[in-house]
Amino acid sequence: MTTLEATLKERFGFEAFRPGQKEVIEDILKGHDVFCMLPTGSGKSLCYQLAGELLGGLVVIVSPLVSLMEDQVEALRLHGEKRAAALNSFLGREEKERLLRSLHECRFLYISPEMLQSERVRRALKRANVTLFVVDEAHCVSEWGYEFRPDYLKLGAIREDIGRPPCLAMTATADEKTRADIIARLGIAHCRLHLYGVDRPNIAIAVEKMDTGAEKLERLIELVTNLQSPGIVYFSSRKAAEAVHAVLRSRTKVRTAYYHAGMDAEERLLVQNQFFYDQLDVVCATTAFGMGINKANVRYVIHFHYPLYVNAYLQEIGRAGRDGKPSVAIALVAKEDHLLPERLIHREFPEVDRLPALIRSIRTAGSALDRAAAEAVLTEAGLSETAGRFLVETLSALDEEGRKPLHDVIRRIEKRIAERKAVKFRELSIMREWLETTGCRRQAMLRLFHEEKAGNAGDCCDACGLDLNVYRKPCAQGRETPLLDPWQKRLAKLFGCAAPAR
Amino acid sequence: MTFEQFLILSLIHRFRGERSASAVYHLLKGKRTAQTIQDGFLYQVHVYFQTLKSLTRQEWQALMEDLSRSGRWILNDGNRCLLTEEGLQALEAARSRFELPTGLDGWFYGRAAEKIWSRLSLLVQTASHLIAKQPRFLPVVRDDATLRWIKGYLKAVGRDREALAAGLYNELVALCSRFPEREATLLSNRLSGSGMAGKTIDQMAVLLSRPETETLLWFQSGLHRTAKVLTAKQSASSFPLLSRLAKDIDAGLTASSAKTYELLKKGLGVEDIARLRRLKTATVQDHIVEIAFCDPEFSIRPFVNESAERLVKQVLKRTRTRRLSAIKQALPADIDYFHIRLVLARMNDRDDVGSDA
Structure with missing residues (x-):
């Protein structure tokens, strides 16, 4: 099939497919439902993007995160595909209407699961010629997983409703149980399975243990100073990301910035662009950073706080080495870090004794069915974003079954919280066990997904023996400290003037 | 003292102990309510409106807790917030370290x-x-x-x-x-x-x-x-x-006020508009005040003559209180709330409202 390669070259500028891509695309083009598990950084999105160019019509991609959607739309536009749009609750009413009216001009529509609940949206999709229904991050369907989103449960029915276009379910990591769950929930029993391992052999893995946070900070400074950049350092809290960034800035010469979801949109984009254009050596970030950032040459990922779940860990280290070159992932673990994860899990849910008051405040402001409004009420009440979304999703699912007495609703939400927390604590304990492995870390990671380690070419992990010198900068380049340009000079540079005015 | 504390103390000071601390929060956050905007003009702090848009409730609470904890700089009973003598001195001392820009509006x-x-x-x-x-x-x-x-x-x-x-x-x-x-x-x-x-x-x-x-x-x-x-x-x-x-940036008026504005531009008077739109005169006046508050290019002259404007400004300058009823009492009977509110919308730092900042 040379046409596939030709399209790949012409539209995306690549010479050859990466493992798995071509097979998935061929099955999509034949009209099969497809379940595909490809590791992060292996070009999952290319599968539906290329297929979409050949299928014509409208490709609908369900995506759980607004920032991810926007990044993907931008990435498509960067490749010259202008017919891409994102439909989510952050869009103004007029914009939404305009987009729905012009769906026929659209090739790729990214959409949040909650927008699909809208009757108006589904009617528009029914009229449009949807040729492929893509469920991205499909593991969100599964209640076994820590990323479960109740909204995902309805996707199967919604696909039926809009005329049953072929379905492509994609995820980076899902074990057997989760896979079966996804396939059943989406109603794609006859799908073609494409499973590729989660391993990324060019990323070496290391875990370093220390006694105190102060030691960890010193070690981080050492690593960031010596490792070949660019790199990402991940933190569990916004405050820590900002604080460590400040330390790196004052004690090293590396160009650093921080990034988290609490910054306003323009600031976040500036940091993303600086990183993309190699104007930064390292970004101190929360997990909000990196999704959809297609930067091929990230050389290291350091975890200053370990992630709560193995899946998240794989996603995050997967942002290194997309160009296939040797890269390294280092998790720094101090004893005091173990207190943090429990707190974070509790923060993802509303406190049980506040439930009556919170539910009442949602109902006075309107109903849980007007999600944006309900979530705003909860944020103002001091709930975390995840806790707010959880409550609104759960509450609206219950309300759809019909109005029940408050105490009944509360009892059911309490039960739900207990179940979800149990899942998350179980996943957390798996992550912690992995951090304690004494044998080969890659092997131990792969076993969690019932995979075996294939022969390893380069460095494997610290247990197998790892020489971090390989990942050092060739020499400690002295770099002049950046300064703010005087405005005359800056404007001249922006407009390519050779000399500043006057 | 941090810059944030400096800013908050400056604004509390401008409110002269007549407003609560959350008036400062709503101002910085840019809450578009009649109360916030009228306060903004009364105390001549409307230039700070929406300047810290991304400030969250949590961050604000943390800032206020820090300020309140020592109890040295502010007195806060929930309804009113004012600077202590020590707070005032600290604020004055900090003026040499921090600099507020002059172009905010x-x-x-x-x-x-x-x-x-x-x-x-x-x-x-x-x-x-x-x-x-x-x-x-x-x-x-x-x-x-x-x-x-x-x-x-x-x-x-x-x-x-x-x-x-x-x-x-x-x-x-x-x-x-x-x-x-x-x-x-x-x-x-x-x-x-x-x-x-x-x-x-x-x-x-x-x-x-x-x-x-x-x-x-x-x-x-x-x-x-x-x-x-x-x-x-x-x-x-x-x-x-x-x-x-x-171009085509709207003034942020409510739909009804925008309609009134259209009719004003066609040359209709308050009474004409009230009749045409079947509204009370007072409602149309509310619209005009809103227009004056939103559009700096809108002239208030057709509604307030020069001498009335001067009188109102003088009284605003002289009186300490920011209670509108007290201000009205200090003025001739033919100047009503409508006039006062319009003049208020046209006050700027040069006609400083008796603020001692």
């Missing part, structure tokens, strides 16, 4: 400035990439309406890329040379272009060795000045390219 220009900035930054980035012959880049603005708007703009302007870049460059140089050096530096360094992403506020603050929030306010001050220059009626001749960026 948040109520009148905050909204327009935001829109103009997103258009300007995208336009500059586009022009910069066009002359570098790089048609594809990651835009600093992702909002589709703005992307479409700039596309339309480029078509309407119809200049080739060299002429566009040269024109923009000249106009931006002219604009920046009107501004204080620091504001011009912040605006220009935050702009992105080919091979150069703009700097964040935090990065610029570090490079200038100034507090982050102070830098943010200075940046906003530059934005508000920009909006003020570009929305002025006569700007089209000096800034043919840039003034277009200020």
